[in-house]
Amino acid sequence: MDLDGDGVLSMYELQYFYQEQCQKLEAMAIEPLPFEDCLCQMLDMVKPEIPGMITLRDLKRCKLSHIFFDTFFNIEKYLDHEQRDPLLADAETMGQEISDWERYAAEEYDNLVSEETTILSLCSIIDELTTINFSCEQPF
Numbered sequence: 001m002d003l004d005g006d007g008v009l010s011m012y013e014l015q016y017f018y019q020e021q022c023q024k025l026e027a028m029a030i031e032p033l034p035f036e037d038c039l040c041q042m043l044d045m046v047k048p049e050i051p052g053m054i055t056l057r058d059l060k061r062c063k064l065s066h067i068f069f070d071t072f073f074n075i076e077k078y079l080d081h082e083q084r085d086p087l088l089a090d091a092e093t094m095g096q097e098i099s100d101w102e103r104y105a106a107e108e109y110d111n112l113v114s115e116e117t118t119i120l121s122l123c124s125i126i127d128e129l130t131t132i133n134f135s136c137e138q139p140f
């Protein structure tokens with residue numbers, strides 16, 4: 001993306017990539033957002049340390065940098081993001097994590113239950129053995 005290799009994504013470099021995306025959008029009969037609007041969104045999101053200059057460091061720091069890249073490279077994903085709020089998308093990701101965690105917890109619970117079952121059946125076997133021993137000790 002860094003066309004002149006100065007380590008910074010300048011506005012004209014972003015515009016260059018955005019124009020390509022706009023052409024794709026227009027080919028899909030979708031009205032693209034004006035570059036300025038899109039840029040505002042991106043700057044809001046990335047919050048570069050130096051206004052108007054996005055560095056790799058800014059992008060690494062930004063949790064939503066995937067949206068940034070999709071906006072300039074991946075038109076399908078970009079449309080996906082466009083159709084929902086980035087914060088909402090974030091909440092969805094969190095929901096995913098919670099359900100992963102719940103699934104994990106459920107599996108662990110299952111394991112515990114089956115361990116308990118094993119312990120219980122061991123106990124009853126020991127009980128039986130004890131009973132047998134007990135009865136053996138009292139032959140009369």
Ligand SMILES: [Ca+2]
Pocket residue numbers: 002003004005006007008009010013
């Ligand atoms: Ca540059």
